[in-house]
Structures are given as C-alpha cells and as structure tokens.
Amino acid sequence: MSLTSRAATSVVRHTARQQLPAIRQSAAVVQQQRNRADSAYDVSTNHSQFHSPFHRGTRNEQDTTVIPSFKKYRSGSETGNKVFQYFMVGAFGGLSALGAKDTVQNFLVNMSASADVLAQAKVEVDLASIPEGKNVIIKWRGKPVFIRHRTADEIKEAEDADWQKLRDPQPDDARVKKPEWLIMLGVCTHLGCVPIGEAGDFGGWFCPCHGSHYDISGRVRKGPAPLNLEVPEYDFPTDESLVIG
Numbered sequence: 122m123s124l125t126s127r128a129a130t131s132v133v134r135h136t137a138r139q140q141l142p143a144i145r146q147s148a149a150v151v152q153q154q155r156n157r158a159d160s161a162y163d164v165s166t167n168h169s170q171f172h173s174p175f176h177r178g179t180r181n182e183q184d185t186t187v188i189p190s191f192k193k194y195r196s197g198s199e200t201g202n203k204v205f206q207y208f209m210v211g212a213f214g215g216l217s218a219l220g221a222k223d224t225v226q227n228f229l230v231n232m233s234a235s236a237d238v239l240a241q242a243k244v245e246v247d248l249a250s251i252p253e254g255k256n257v258i259i260k261w262r263g264k265p266v267f268i269r270h271r272t273a274d275e276i277k278e279a280e281d282a283d284w285q286k287l288r289d290p291q292p293d294d295a296r297v298k299k300p301e302w303l304i305m306l307g308v309c310t311h312l313g314c315v316p317i318g319e320a321g322d323f324g325g326w327f328c329p330c331h332g333s334h335y336d337i338s339g340r341v342r343k344g345p346a347p348l349n350l351e352v353p354e355y356d357f358p359t360d361e362s363l364v365i366g
C-alpha cells in the first residue's frame with residue numbers, strides 16, 4: 122500500500138469515528154417512535170387506537186354528540202301551539218290573497234283602455250249644423266260614420282220598401298231612432314270599402330269597389346254585399362245633439 126492511500130484510509134476512519142455518536146442518537150429516536158406505534162396497536166381487536174385530545178363528558182365539559190334539549194323553548198300548552206299555527210296560516214293566506222288581488226288589479230289596469238282612448242269611445246255631434254237632405258261623415262273609433270238628415274220623401278221611400286224580400290230583411294224603423302236621422306257605419310259589408318253617398322240605383326249609397334248598392338235606409342239592394350250597413354250604438358241626449366258610442 123502506498124503512502125498516499127494509507128493517509129486517505131486514516132482520514133476516513135477518523136471522520137467515521139467523529140460521526141458515530143450522531144448516528145447512534147438518530148437510531149435511538151427512530152426506535153422510540155417505533156415503540157410508540159406498537160403500543161397504539163391493539164392486538165385483541167387488530168385495530169390501531171386513537172385517543173382524542175378532546176376529553177368528553179368530564180366535568181365542566183359537554184359531549185358534542187348529545188342532542189341538546191329544547192324543552193325550555195316549548196310552549197306550555199297544546200292549545201297555545203294550535204292557536205299560533207292557525208294564526209300563522211291565516212296571516213299567510215291573507216297576505217297571499219292581498220298580493221294576488223294587487224297582481225290581478227295591476228294587470229287589468231294595464232290592459233284597460235287609456236284615458237285618451239276612452240275619450241274617443243264617444244263622439245258628440247251637433248245636429249243643428251246638418252241641414253235636411255245632407256250627409257255628414259265623422260270619424261268614430263277609426264271608422265267613418267254616416268249621418269243622414271233625411272227628408273220627408275226619403276223617410277216615406279224607406280218605410281214603403283218591401284223589406285221582407287230584401288237580402289238582409291229589416292224594416293226602416295228597426296234601423297233608426299228618429300226617422301229623420303239615419304246613422305250608420307260607412308263600411309261596406311262586402312270587403313270594407315267606404316261607399317259613396319247619394320249614389321247608386323236606390324238613391325242611397327254605392328260601393329265602387331265591387332258594385333254594391335244600398336238604399337236610403339242603408340239596406341243592401343244589389344251587388345255582392347251580404348248585409349245592410351251596420352247601425353252603431355247612439356243616443357240623442359237633446360233634440361239638437363247626437364252621441365255615438
């Protein structure tokens with residue numbers, strides 16, 4: 122063996138001797154931990170044991186797995202409980218009914234006609250401004266309304282017509298409230314054109330769209346229209362005024 126290798130061996134041995142106490146100490150610690158684990162293993166049940174650091178059931182401490190008693194919060198009598206339940210059910214029902222009523226009411230208010238629409242629902246006409254033998258057309262709910270101030274001859278002609286044989290049989294007095302005033306919607310009952318006044322073969326109205334003729338009572342006499350001109354709701358609040366609608 123050379124001098125160099127002898128010196129190296131000597132250095133290694135010296136270092137190992139110095140490390141030996143630390144290695145022995147580490148081995149002792151490992152052995153202690155192993156002994157502790159062995160003592161926690163229960164041979165009889167073949168299970169390891171765990172001891173909670175939280176003590177249960179000792180004095181001044183409560184077992185957290187026990188359901189607490191709520192006796193002190195209970196009502197003294199059964200009747201009292203029922204009265205309370207009935208009160209709650211009744212109050213809840215009342216509030217629900219109130220809410221439902223408000224909802225329905227709001228819905229109906231929203232759906233109903235606004236004030237400007239209601240104002241258009243009725244139209245008042247001054248009859249004194251319409252001379253005898255003249256037609257006037259006014260607009261009511263977006264539709265034309267014919268107002269005819271009939272002469273005595275026109276009234277006689279309308280009343281004398283053989284209405285039973287007409288396509289839409291109707292006597293003249295069923296279409297007017299006052300014989301001198303004829304009020305009708307100016308909408309042809311065929312396809313909705315506006316007929317022309319004082320025209321046609323019967324001295325009443327004529328619809329140029331497809332050639333329907335109406336007489337001086339607004340009854341269809343010729344052409345494709347199936348019905349007489351419609352009479353709207355109207356009234357005479359005074360002798361000189363007419364309200365349509």
Ligand code: FES
Binds near residue numbers: 311314346
């Ligand atoms: S719409 Fe008046 S005759 Fe056809």
